[in-house]
Amino acid sequence: MCANLTVDDEGKRVVNTNGQEVGIIDEVGTGVAYVEPGAEMSESIKSRLSRDRDVADGMERYHLDEDHIEEITGDEVRLQRF
Template structure:
């Protein structure tokens, strides 16, 4: 899926392929999506998303990682 994000996606949960919440969409700016990660998210998931080890407040979500967008969540591909 080639994800197309809008301002309406702000506040949606971001979940992995198993349905576990990994964060929430903080903002959508010009198609760029910023995710506030769940504090308990594993470093291995952060690494797979290219979010590194830094303690950023929000991280960019690459739309290539998105499986689907529903009314209340963004689901990522299996990693």
């Protein structure tokens, strides 16, 4: 399934297929969300997403393409199985 991201998705939890939170949507662009990783984001997920380091404040975040998303609900973005 391919979901359509909107700015309304900013601030939503990103969860894996087990419902475990792995990050938060920091910003949404055209067809991509920028995810601030949580402590539970596995190396497996990180390796499949593109890393983007914000030079201004040293924050690390990851590009989440719409085709990696299984479902978007009112309060979370659920990833497809990687």
